[in-house]
Amino acid sequence: MKAIADVCVVPIGVGVSVSEYVVACERIFRDAGLDPQLHAYGTNIEGEWDLIMNAIKRCHEQIHQMGAPRISTSIRIGTRTDREQTMRDKIESVRSKLGDDKN
């Protein structure tokens, strides 16, 4: 089952900067072939459900190894059976309608 997900990992108990942990996740997502798209409050990924969830699990394992004793992650994950849809499709379907505004 294909899915599109949005992942925001928050390490707790390691100080205020979290970017090094986000970087570690980006690399894990990239190595897993999930085409990570970073945004200002998380990362979008797409692929098979199990690949996605295993990659997020590896993020937790990696961040714990880097020294964070506690992690709280929020995930949005979507699946659909009516048709195939990529992350790019989702953005395009909004942008094409928004495009009217520019005229």
Add this chain to the structure above:
Amino acid sequence: MKAIADVCVVPIGVGVSVSEYVVACERIFRDAGLDPQLHAYGTNIEGEWDLIMNAIKRCHEQIHQMGAPRISTSIRIGTRTDREQTMRDKIESVRSKLGDDKN
């Protein structure tokens, strides 16, 4: 790796009532031994990471089979390495401090 999660499944394209789908998930979580605790905006579960994620996947498969063409789920999932903690522990640690208010 043990985890505590909070899951809110939203079927899209099937009308306004979602309770039958939530019921289906509760049964899946219960059968998986994840001790589901229903609340007003989701369900808390706890157990091994893979068991949790496989159960949520089965929820999506089941809800699609029930006729929902699209599902958007939001998940919070937490892990910690400093100590073991159950869902009950989390609630108790807040309630014990809140208890002061009653005196």
Add this chain to the structure above:
Amino acid sequence: MKAIADVCVVPIGVGVSVSEYVVACERIFRDAGLDPQLHAYGTNIEGEWDLIMNAIKRCHEQIHQMGAPRISTSIRIGTRTDREQTMRDKIESVRSKLGDDKN
């Protein structure tokens, strides 16, 4: 506009225990008349949209005052126009269907 919300506040940069901050939020929600219902991964509240959002803002202000330099909060918020529904109604509509299982 009435709403039902689910709020999970995560203070960053203050150590691994977050229960004292959750307690502070519970008191703010209670004082605002939002009937907070604590669960293992957040708190459910209900009331007017503005009351809810102002209370969550006060949580952030209070937690910053308590010393947390950074906070990341995840919120689910639902509104409906087809009928009135309370947090209790939502839980009951699932529990009544789940009740069949016990027979």
Add this chain to the structure above:
Amino acid sequence: MKAIADVCVVPIGVGVSVSEYVVACERIFRDAGLDPQLHAYGTNIEGEWDLIMNAIKRCHEQIHQMGAPRISTSIRIGTRTDREQTMRDKIESVRSKLGDDKN
């Protein structure tokens, strides 16, 4: 209090396509001066807490007017007192560290 937020609005009971509702929100965010940055699973915005929450409220009002009887929205919202940080800063702090990979 300045904040950075991530908003994902899910209309329920109106069919499988949600892009027209997302478009309506984008326009509301843009008109509110919140610099919306669309991604594949939501929209990032930044500005004063009250402006953000009022804009999301207007999204709900607008989507209900467009015919959706029920809406479930998930929001991440972050504030910090240690320093000012924009959405662009957050992305740059990750990208600069990721850049090493390209060499």
